[in-house]
Each structure stands twice: as structure tokens, then as C-alpha cells.
Amino acid sequence: MEQWYLYKKKADFNQIGEKFNIDPVIARLIRNRDVVGDEQIQQYLYGELSDISDPFLMKGVKEGVEILKQKVQEGKTIRIISDYDVDGVVSNYILWKAIHDLGGKIDFQIPDRMKDGYGINENIIEKAVEDQVDTILTCDNGIAAADAVAYGKEHGLTMIITDHHDVPFDTDEAGMRKEVLPPADVVINPKQEACNYPYPLLCGAGVAFQFMRAFYQAMEEDESQLEELLSMLAIATVCDVVDLTGENRIFVKEGLRRIKDTQNIGLKALLNVHDLMDKQIQSYALGFIVGPCINASGRLESAEKALNLFLEEDEEKAKQTAEELKELNDLRKTMTENGVKEALGQAFEYEAKGDKVLVLYLPECHESIAGIIAGRIKDRLNHPAFVLTDAKEGIKGSGRSIEGYSMFEEMMKVKEVFTKFGGHPMAAGCSLKKEKLQEFRKKINENCALEKKDFAKKVQIDIDMPVDYITMDLIHQLSVLEPFGKENKKPLFAHRKLKVERVNVFGKNRNVIKLALKSSQGTRIDGMIFEDEDEFREKMGTSKYITCTYYPVINEYQGYKSLQINIQNYFFVEG
Known part of the structure; x- marks a missing residue:
């Protein structure tokens, strides 16, 4: 079931169009994305690196830089611990490259998804102590690892946490929330209550990049040297599905602009293995082609394989590793398709029983693809979904949510069923004992306040615009809205009744x-x-008229260009 909505946000679109030399349709689309006022419109259309905030505005950055500077100058060993997803691998690379290039004694470890689970833990601390590491620097994890951080401090390690995930909290008897921060030497996370950084929606790699900007300034180095890292930052920003607004949007635009000129041999190999160097690279390629190959490494082998690709200096070796990552991702795709089929069977069953939150148990599923399967189920049925599978100890898995249901907040309400959990409003991960599965399913559903109307898929239409209005020039102008992603979706137009001639x-x-x-x-x-085809023919029946939502494109075939619409949603109507 779908519910179509038309944006009705008001502004003087003709005046905005004249002022910024854009079509009034583009002005309307920008307003629909809540970009209001000349300053915001200017930044949206023409934002550049100079519009990125001063990194020292982020709480903990000043103190973190002072510690890091001292450690580098004293030749102390610094170990980076990241997550094993794209954002984690890229954050790790950004920190390693920036610190290494300024002479830091730096190495890294990425937790093994199966053996270690998410984030820093006591085993990783013990290994660091054994290796005579002086300082642990986390990225894209650590904010919820109070016990592991305390363990590190007990063993004499300096602990610097950089993260972007939601900060855990306790609730007192009066219902007031109190942040629970890890007892590190420094915590850098723009989502801390006491942090006044103007744009707190950065991904882990964005936080790492800003930290390194501050570090280069403190070391009196030219921070423009870090611009080579922007293409990597763009990949992490798109793949971590953070809002593509404000600073994130600028980072992605700037990264895409530079990506084909990258000096990184590994990234170049990854682009070449997908024949992307000859094509226009947009956010889609980062999110659905490049990113999944990096992710496949952490899912099916070790994420260190992907990180080592970006550190590789031999072109032949880089090519071979890039091909291996592509093959791993192809294998992951097959495993995912099989998992989705099995999960859908269960999902229909639980939905029919009245469950609002679908808690699905696939014991044979590779735990690394649980989140992808949960996302597919969520997209198909528009219900929050968890996919859990057998793990080393108990069961573990991932959840994906819909608008209006904060997964992390809801999990906080039933936290007693988990041995470990964390995440965002829209995505989360958890571990629990197998005997707690039914209790988890029961409690998460009992607490769920979603109603039937919340499960209707909402289709938000930007403009009810007949195809007669489409021109080549308008399609070219639509490119100013890129890069597309979360909170800056590709525009959606609608035409009420088109005759199907063939x-x-x-x-x-x-x-x-x-x-x-x-x-x-x-x-x-x-x-x-x-x-x-069968699905389409069934919907069409004998009808000859279609009402649809669409995005206009230019189709180029044998040198001939023509206008075309890519139809997203549709239904047939009588003539």
C-alpha cells in the first residue's frame, strides 16, 4: 500500500529563480528540501570547503590535538581501532595517512566481525598492551565502550575516542536522561550534549577528517595536503547514509569532483575494476558499487584487506586485491538474495499475526549480511525489521527502521534482553542469548506505538509536473541538486494521466x-x-492510461539524444 503526498511548501519561486539564475522548478525543489533564505540557498548551490566549520569548535578536539602532537613528537606508538564497515575503514585510513605523513609511529587494528564483534573490546586492549602500544585512537566506534575504555586506562593506555554514534544514556527516577561517556582521556563526538559544533551530523570519517585538520593546524602544516582524502571521505559519507545536507553535502561534492584524479593506487584500482573511470561518477556509484566492495571485505573476510588496498603502492597488487573485493561482493550478493527469500517467508507470517516490529531469526545466515537483509525486508514491507542469526555466543544481528520509529530509543526500553547493543534511530546492532529471542520479540512489539497508517509506504512527490514541461536544459539544471542521498533525495515528479501507446x-x-x-x-x-514483466502485465490488465511518478533523464543512443522518464511508482487508470 502506498500513500502519495505532494509537497506544498511556499516561496516566491520566480524571484528565487531570477536571483540565482535557476529555473523556478529548481527553486521549488530546493525549498522542498527546507533550504530557506539566501545564505542557505547560496551554500546549497555553491558551498565549498571554506564553508566547513572550524574543527576546533568540536568538543575535545583541542585537547585531542595536544595529546596527539605530544605523542607524535615523542615517537610513541599510536594504534587506530575502527569499525569494519565502509565508514570505519575510511576513518581509519584518513587518520593513518594524515598522522603517518607527519611522522607519527602509527598502526591499526580492525575488529574481526565474527570473532570480536563491533568496536573496541578487552581483547583488543590486551593485544595493544602486549604490542607495547602507548595510545589507542578510535574512529567510528568507542562512544558506547565505557568498560573497554576503562580497561585500557587501567592498563596505562592513553585513550582518544572519536565517534559519531548516538551517546548512550541512563534515565533517573524523574525520567531525566544523563549521558554515559566512556572514561577516555578525550572524547570527540559532535553528538555530545556539551558540544557546540554547528553541524553534528558528520559520519565517523567526517569527524576523523576534522580532527586531522585541527592536528595539521597545530603542527603548523598546510592542511590543503588533506584534500587528497576528500574522495575517500565522500565514499564514507554516502555509504554511512548520513544526511547529505550542510557540511556532508560539501564533502561529497568536493570528493566526487576529485575522485578521478585520486593519487590513491588502491582506490584507482577499485574504480577501474568497475569501469568507472570512463563514466560520470555520482553518489550512486559510491553507495552501490564502490562501497559494497569495501564492505564485503569486512563482511566475509577481514576489513583490513580493504584498508590494505588503500595503503598499497604496487599497481599490480592493488589490481588483484580490487578484483578479489569485487568477487567477494558478488558472493555477498548471492548470499543476500537467498537470505531475503527465507526472511520474507517469516516476515509475512509475523506481519499476519499482527507484529509491528519484525524480529526474524535465520540461524544459517552469515551474520555479516543480517543488516542488508533487514534493510530489504524493511523496504519491502515498511515495518521496522531485525534479522538475527547464530553467533559464537548466543545470537546477534542488525535492525533497520522506518521514519517515526527510533530503533536505538526503542531498544533502550528493552535493554535487559541484550548482552550488547547500539546504533542510530534508523539502524542498530545487537547481541543476546538465544533463550531471550521470544522475550525480545514480545517486548519490542508490546512497546511499539506505531499504528497501521505508519506502515503505508509514503511517496513524497516534489511537483505535479506534466511531461510537456521537460526540456534538456531543465534536466541539465537538475544536476545542481546533486549529490543525492538521505535528506537530499532525487526529485520526484508526477504526471496524472499518460496514454500508453506501446x-x-x-x-x-x-x-x-x-x-x-x-x-x-x-x-x-x-x-x-x-x-x-509478469508483475507489470498483471497491474496493467487492459488499461491504456498510466498515472506515475518519475525522474526525467536524457537517453543517449548511437549519438542521438532524447528525453525519457524513469518511472518510480505507478498505477493504471481508465481512459
Whole structure:
């Protein structure tokens, strides 16, 4: 079930269009993304690195830089501990490269997803002590690791935490929340209550990058040397699905602008293995082609394989590793498809029983793909979903949520069922004893305040715009809205009634449907739908008119350019 909504945000679109030399349609789209006022519009359209906040505004950065500077000058060994996802690998690389280039004695360890689980732990601390490490520097983890950090301090380690995840909290008898920060020497996380950094929505790599900017300033080094890291930061920002607004948007734009000129041999190899060097690289390629290969390393082998790719200086070795990562990701895709089929069977069952939060148990599933499967189930049924699987100790898994349901907050309400958990409003991870599974499913559903209407998929339409209005120039102008991602979605237009004059089906799986369409004004345009032919034919029946949402593109074939619409949602209507 879908509910279509039309944005009705008001502004003088003609005036904005004239002032910024953009089509009024573009002005309306910018307003729909809550970009209001000349300053915000200017930054949205033309934001650059000079608009990024002073890193010293972030709580803990000044103190962290002082410690780091001293450690580097004294030749102390610093070990970076990151998460094993894209954001973790990239944060680790940013810190390693920046500190190494200024002469720091630096190494790294990435927890093994299966053996160690998420984040820093006592085993990692013990290994650091054994290796005579002086300082542990975390990235993209550590904010919820109070016990491990305390253990590190007990063993004489200097502990610097950099993270971007939500800060854990306790609730007192009066219902007041109190932050629980790890007892580190320094905690750098823009989501701390006492942090006044203007843009707290950075990913882990964004926090690491800002920390290194401050470090370079303190070392009296030219921070423009760090710009080579922006392409990597763009990958992490897109893949961690943080809001593509403000500073995140600038980082991604600047990273994409530089990515084909990267000096990083490993990144170049990864782009080449997917034939991306000859194409225009946008956020889609980062999120759905490059990022998953980095992730596959941490899911099926060790994330250190991906990090070592970015540290590789031999082109042949880099090419070989990039190909291996691509193969790993292809294997991951197959495993995911099989897992989704099994999970859907359970999901339909629990949904029919009235469960609002779908807690699915797939004992044979590789734990590394639980989050991807949960995301697919969430997308298909529009319910919050957890996918749990057998682990070394008990069961563990990941959850993905829908708007209006903060997964982390809801898990806090039933935290007694977990041995370990953490995350964001939209995604989370957890571990629990197998015998607690039914209790978890029962309690998370009993606490859930979502109603039936919350499960209807909401389709937010930017503009009810007949295809007659589409021009090549308008499509070119739409590119100023890129990069697209969370909170800066690709625009969605709608046309109420188009005549279907012809249907052609392509693709080896017969899942590319091309419609010859005609508007009531006589405009002819092709429409593309990417779905199974049988499903499409069933919906169409004998109807000849379609109402649809779409995004306009320029189709180029044998040097000939034509207008086309890619159809996202649709239903058929009578003539």
C-alpha cells in the first residue's frame, strides 16, 4: 500500500529563480528540501570547503590535538581501532595517512566481525598492551565502550575516542536522561550534549577528517595536503547514509569532483575494476558499487584487506586485491538474495499475526549480511525489521527502521534482553542469548506505538509536473541538486494521466519495460520501468492510461539524444 503526498511548501519561486539564475522548478525543489533564505540557498548551490566549520569548535578536539602532537613528537606508538564497515575503514585510513605523513609511529587494528564483534573490546586492549602500544585512537566506534575504555586506562593506555554514534544514556527516577561517556582521556563526538559544533551530523570519517585538520593546524602544516582524502571521505559519507545536507553535502561534492584524479593506487584500482573511470561518477556509484566492495571485505573476510588496498603502492597488487573485493561482493550478493527469500517467508507470517516490529531469526545466515537483509525486508514491507542469526555466543544481528520509529530509543526500553547493543534511530546492532529471542520479540512489539497508517509506504512527490514541461536544459539544471542521498533525495515528479501507446520488454530476465507514452497535449516520451514483466502485465490488465511518478533523464543512443522518464511508482487508470 502506498500513500502519495505532494509537497506544498511556499516561496516566491520566480524571484528565487531570477536571483540565482535557476529555473523556478529548481527553486521549488530546493525549498522542498527546507533550504530557506539566501545564505542557505547560496551554500546549497555553491558551498565549498571554506564553508566547513572550524574543527576546533568540536568538543575535545583541542585537547585531542595536544595529546596527539605530544605523542607524535615523542615517537610513541599510536594504534587506530575502527569499525569494519565502509565508514570505519575510511576513518581509519584518513587518520593513518594524515598522522603517518607527519611522522607519527602509527598502526591499526580492525575488529574481526565474527570473532570480536563491533568496536573496541578487552581483547583488543590486551593485544595493544602486549604490542607495547602507548595510545589507542578510535574512529567510528568507542562512544558506547565505557568498560573497554576503562580497561585500557587501567592498563596505562592513553585513550582518544572519536565517534559519531548516538551517546548512550541512563534515565533517573524523574525520567531525566544523563549521558554515559566512556572514561577516555578525550572524547570527540559532535553528538555530545556539551558540544557546540554547528553541524553534528558528520559520519565517523567526517569527524576523523576534522580532527586531522585541527592536528595539521597545530603542527603548523598546510592542511590543503588533506584534500587528497576528500574522495575517500565522500565514499564514507554516502555509504554511512548520513544526511547529505550542510557540511556532508560539501564533502561529497568536493570528493566526487576529485575522485578521478585520486593519487590513491588502491582506490584507482577499485574504480577501474568497475569501469568507472570512463563514466560520470555520482553518489550512486559510491553507495552501490564502490562501497559494497569495501564492505564485503569486512563482511566475509577481514576489513583490513580493504584498508590494505588503500595503503598499497604496487599497481599490480592493488589490481588483484580490487578484483578479489569485487568477487567477494558478488558472493555477498548471492548470499543476500537467498537470505531475503527465507526472511520474507517469516516476515509475512509475523506481519499476519499482527507484529509491528519484525524480529526474524535465520540461524544459517552469515551474520555479516543480517543488516542488508533487514534493510530489504524493511523496504519491502515498511515495518521496522531485525534479522538475527547464530553467533559464537548466543545470537546477534542488525535492525533497520522506518521514519517515526527510533530503533536505538526503542531498544533502550528493552535493554535487559541484550548482552550488547547500539546504533542510530534508523539502524542498530545487537547481541543476546538465544533463550531471550521470544522475550525480545514480545517486548519490542508490546512497546511499539506505531499504528497501521505508519506502515503505508509514503511517496513524497516534489511537483505535479506534466511531461510537456521537460526540456534538456531543465534536466541539465537538475544536476545542481546533486549529490543525492538521505535528506537530499532525487526529485520526484508526477504526471496524472499518460496514454500508453506501446509496451516493449527487454533484458535477459525480461525486467526492463519501455513504454511509448503520449500526454493529453500531444507530447510523446518514452518511460522506463524496471520490474518483472509478469508483475507489470498483471497491474496493467487492459488499461491504456498510466498515472506515475518519475525522474526525467536524457537517453543517449548511437549519438542521438532524447528525453525519457524513469518511472518510480505507478498505477493504471481508465481512459
